[in-house]
Amino acid sequence: MIIAPSLLASDYSRFGKEAERVAASGAEWLHLDIMDGQFVPNISFGPGVVGAVRPFAKQLFFDVHLMCGQPEILLEPFVKAGANQLTIHVELADKVPQLLWKIKALGLKVGLAVNPPTAITAAQPYLDMIDCLLVMTVNPGFGGQSFIHECLPKVQQAEAWRRERKLGYRIEVDGGINYETTAECARAGADTFVAGTSLFGAHSLKAAVSKMRKIAHAYDPAFADLKV
Ligand code: DX5
Numbered sequence: 079m080i081i082a083p084s085l086l087a088s089d090y091s092r093f094g095k096e097a098e099r100v101a102a103s104g105a106e107w108l109h110l111d112i113m114d115g116q117f118v119p120n121i122s123f124g125p126g127v128v129g130a131v132r133p134f135a136k137q138l139f140f141d142v143h144l145m146c147g148q149p150e151i152l153l154e155p156f157v158k159a160g161a162n163q164l165t166i167h168v169e170l171a172d173k174v175p176q177l178l179w180k181i182k183a184l185g186l187k188v189g190l191a192v193n194p195p196t197a198i199t200a201a202q203p204y205l206d207m208i209d210c211l212l213v214m215t216v217n218p219g220f221g222g223q224s225f226i227h228e229c230l231p232k233v234q235q236a237e238a239w240r241r242e243r244k245l246g247y248r249i250e251v252d253g254g255i256n257y258e259t260t261a262e263c264a265r266a267g268a269d270t271f272v273a274g275t276s277l278f279g280a281h282s283l284k285a286a287v288s289k290m291r292k293i294a295h296a297y298d299p300a301f302a303d304l305k306v
């Protein structure tokens with residue numbers, strides 16, 4: 079089980095310090111939301127900012143979520159910025175296979191994201207090429223939205239395919255993830271939890287990360303005895 083705090087919900091005036099806080103919280107990943115004002119109706123930050131934050135959180139896995147219409151122009155810049163995984167959206171249709179190969183060729187982990195209105199079957203042709211399947215549980219563009227419960231069957235389907243086809247991709251959920259929805263997603267088969275508002279809004283980020291992890295582990299057969 080991996081907890082990935084999303085920098086989008088942190089204090090924008092001190093990204094370096096916030097990344098340091100995530101590194102000290104016990105989280106394994108830092109989730110970085112890249113929005114281009116075209117694929118989604120919002121703009122966040124780009125490779126320059128990610129590169130500047132990198133030295134503050136050397137041990138964290140940088141999980142870069144590209145909500146961008148033209149990710150092809152950003153892949154190399156994000157490699158240079160220190161990304162470990164690049165996730166592109168399946169809604170980019172014809173562009174998807176080439177983008178996935180390019181990310182792999184650059185030596186990074188490969189992620190594929192599916193928006194709430196998109197059927198999970200859109201990701202099916204790519205399952206053996208990816209390291210992470212990101213099931214969006216809100217419509218991308220903004221933090222602080224409510225979890226869309228209708229997305230849960232997609233997590234179950236992703237888990238069923240992984241089991242049947244003996245594949246190893248992670249199943250990541252993103253949007254409206256709090257303690258309650260962590261439990262629901264973990265029960266459905268998710269193993270990687272992106273959370274912005276709920277974690278950064280907590281009194282102690284460290285305590286919140288550890289509580290979220292415990293809740294997720296409670297649904298992992300390997301940790302069945304753990305009390306939350
Ligand atoms: C939404 C982003 C999310 C966002 C989640 O467009 O992809 O990663 O940061 O934020 P919360 O946890 O606040 O829903």
Ligand code: ZN
Nearest residue numbers: 111143252272
């Ligand atoms: Zn995201």
